[in-house]
Amino acid sequence: MGILEVKDVNKRFGGLQALGNVNLSVAENTCHAIIGPNGAGKSTLLNCLVGKLIPDTGSVMFDGQSVLGRTPFEINQMGISRVFQTPEIFGDLTVMENMLIPCFAKRDGSFALHGIRSVFSESGLRDQAEQMLEEVNMLDKRNMHSASMSRGDKRRLEMAMCLVQNPKLLLLDEPTAGMARADTNNTIDLLKEIKEKRNITIAIIEHDMHVVFSLAERITVLAQGTPLVEDTPENIKGHPKVKEAYLGEAA
Amino acid sequence: MFGLDKKDASLLLIVAVLVAFAPFFLNPFPEGSGWAQFNAGYPDLMQRFVIFGIFAIGFNILFGLTGYLSFGHAAFLGVGSYAAVWMFKLLSMNVIPAIALAVITAGAFALIIGYVSLRRSGIYFSILTLAFAQMSFALAYSVLTPITGGETGLQLALDDPRIFGGAATEGNIPVPGFFGLEMRDSAQLVLGNWVFTFNVGYYFAAIIMLLSFYLSIRIFRSPFGMMLRAVKSNQQRLNYTGLNPRPYTLAAFVISGMYAGLAGGLMASMDPLAGAERMFWTASGEVVLMTILGGVGTLIGPVLGAGMIKYMENIISKINSDILHSWFAFLPDGLEDLVVTLIYPFIGKGWHLTLGIVFMLVVIFLPGGLVQGGQKLAGLFGRKKAQEPKNATTEPAE
Ligand SMILES: Nc1ncnc2c1ncn2[C@@H]1O[C@H](COP(=O)(O)OP(=O)(O)OP(=O)(O)O)[C@@H](O)[C@H]1O
Ligand SMILES: [Mg+2]
Numbered sequence: 001m002g003i004l005e006v007k008d009v010n011k012r013f014g015g016l017q018a019l020g021n022v023n024l025s026v027a028e029n030t031c032h033a034i035i036g037p038n039g040a041g042k043s044t045l046l047n048c049l050v051g052k053l054i055p056d057t058g059s060v061m062f063d064g065q066s067v068l069g070r071t072p073f074e075i076n077q078m079g080i081s082r083v084f085q086t087p088e089i090f091g092d093l094t095v096m097e098n099m100l101i102p103c104f105a106k107r108d109g110s111f112a113l114h115g116i117r118s119v120f121s122e123s124g125l126r127d128q129a130e131q132m133l134e135e136v137n138m139l140d141k142r143n144m145h146s147a148s149m150s151r152g153d154k155r156r157l158e159m160a161m162c163l164v165q166n167p168k169l170l171l172l173d174e175p176t177a178g179m180a181r182a183d184t185n186n187t188i189d190l191l192k193e194i195k196e197k198r199n200i201t202i203a204i205i206e207h208d209m210h211v212v213f214s215l216a217e218r219i220t221v222l223a224q225g226t227p228l229v230e231d232t233p234e235n236i237k238g239h240p241k242v243k244e245a246y247l248g249e250a251a
Numbered sequence: 252m253f254g255l256d257k258k259d260a261s262l263l264l265i266v267a268v269l270v271a272f273a274p275f276f277l278n279p280f281p282e283g284s285g286w287a288q289f290n291a292g293y294p295d296l297m298q299r300f301v302i303f304g305i306f307a308i309g310f311n312i313l314f315g316l317t318g319y320l321s322f323g324h325a326a327f328l329g330v331g332s333y334a335a336v337w338m339f340k341l342l343s344m345n346v347i348p349a350i351a352l353a354v355i356t357a358g359a360f361a362l363i364i365g366y367v368s369l370r371r372s373g374i375y376f377s378i379l380t381l382a383f384a385q386m387s388f389a390l391a392y393s394v395l396t397p398i399t400g401g402e403t404g405l406q407l408a409l410d411d412p413r414i415f416g417g418a419a420t421e422g423n424i425p426v427p428g429f430f431g432l433e434m435r436d437s438a439q440l441v442l443g444n445w446v447f448t449f450n451v452g453y454y455f456a457a458i459i460m461l462l463s464f465y466l467s468i469r470i471f472r473s474p475f476g477m478m479l480r481a482v483k484s485n486q487q488r489l490n491y492t493g494l495n496p497r498p499y500t501l502a503a504f505v506i507s508g509m510y511a512g513l514a515g516g517l518m519a520s521m522d523p524l525a526g527a528e529r530m531f532w533t534a535s536g537e538v539v540l541m542t543i544l545g546g547v548g549t550l551i552g553p554v555l556g557a558g559m560i561k562y563m564e565n566i567i568s569k570i571n572s573d574i575l576h577s578w579f580a581f582l583p584d585g586l587e588d589l590v591v592t593l594i595y596p597f598i599g600k601g602w603h604l605t606l607g608i609v610f611m612l613v614v615i616f617l618p619g620g621l622v623q624g625g626q627k628l629a630g631l632f633g634r635k636k637a638q639e640p641k642n643a644t645t646e647p648a649e
Contacts, residue, residue: 050491071490072491073489073490073494073495082491088488090480090481090484090489091484091485104474104494105493109493114475115506116469118254118469118472119472119473120472161492
């Protein structure tokens, strides 16, 4: 039984069957990649996991509990953090403040009224945030206005914001899109390192096969809302159905 | 100092000094001179400066930090005034219980109105608050006349059943006070042609304003303040980071409602009456203008905006055509009439027109409000600027 169990999930948008009978099991402490052509329903699947969308039918169990019917912040508090396909950060805040917010959420829960205490008296949380920034090589940018950073930096910041929460399950939606090659390799190294050091399960959506084959232990191929195959990277590489799905898209 | 960093502490100190010496600053022109009508150092107006300053400081905690634009905050100010007057009628003429009840009642109202209105955001939130405020106005104006005094407003009467000090006031309606200090008491200092007035009510309200200002700085710099800015910046990210935006915005709404109640209670303490017009939608709009004019989301901006609007309301509206004629008497007759005719629509009752023009100019050329204007001026004179990044942690500080 995996830490994440998706059973018979269906989701329609009007006439479009975005997800059709999706079954997915992600084992604890593994990295599971979900690949597939554009419009296959990969982001929609993630949206169903974090409470952004509610599936029409089916069940989603995380850590033995259903996530359906819970709000996004409750699901995050259960231990799921997500990086979005387009970076979602607090653009009006500095990099350091961006990092402190998930730290507060982790320590104090979904609401706490510290109206008088100073942010800068929270030395414990600051240390945590700085350490994480160090790990993603962004410590020198900590006082920067986050909206003014490059897209790649925004992604790294968003990933750092998720990682600092020490989630049980990390969901990554194309985390290296828009990154320079060097940053992509750094990201791969970072994720490998994080996986060795902590007990973390990763589900990653990625078009960059270099990233997928560097990280994933299992791969699910999604096409037109339905999983085609699920297997190890070695077996996926030469799989005829996979080639068909990708070529079918190109044709 | 007081848990503030250096920059904030010096800002607080500057404001404290300005407020303490306001009776001097605001009366720069000698009595009897033609300029004396521009003097603002009389108790009634100075009280308004600080009381509306409090109102705007509180409003800025909601609007400036979370970006939720309430069009109904005057309702809380009105509720605070009514609560305070009832306290004077029933308990005692001491302002402390009156102000305490004003804050609590306004907070309770804000909790209810905020709980409902915050189910929507953006324009729908604004309209909901506006609807609630107009409902409150209508209730106060007619339906709840026994409680609010309806059209005439709520006033003290000789036969008020006051628990403390009810008997001691035969024949005279008592005045609000602070343990023996009457709010309307004033001392005057005459220096040559200058007359400076030091009013108890003003200094009482000023001290409360400084405390409110201090509290608002602390809120701005707290984790709570940071969450409120995060609400404004990206609610989606906040949700997926495990934080529930709703209670944060509701807390900000209630806090700003309590500030409004405090302002209302102080108004009633200076002059113990309360009327429904304090809840009218134009009064709600005024605090929005104050905040935007001064600088949304800045610490001192709302106070500046409140001061500017109240100054224009009281000073420009007092200029009449006779005064204009005396100013331009040096011009040839025909030209004098022409100039006076041109300016006349902008003075007296037309002060709103002047305000409108000033507001437009500020919004177009200084979107950051008067504070941005101040920063630009400071930049022109080449102060610092080069060694900025040292403490570039937060938004513009002053
Ligand atoms: N909220 C929505 N309303 C209507 N249709 C939607 C919605 N979200 C997604 N879709 C549609 O569902 C299909 C799957 O979209 P999804 O974003 O999940 O694809 P994807 O696999 O993530 O693709 P990509 O690789 O381009 O990110 C698409 O056809 C898309 O247009
Ligand atoms: Mg996608």
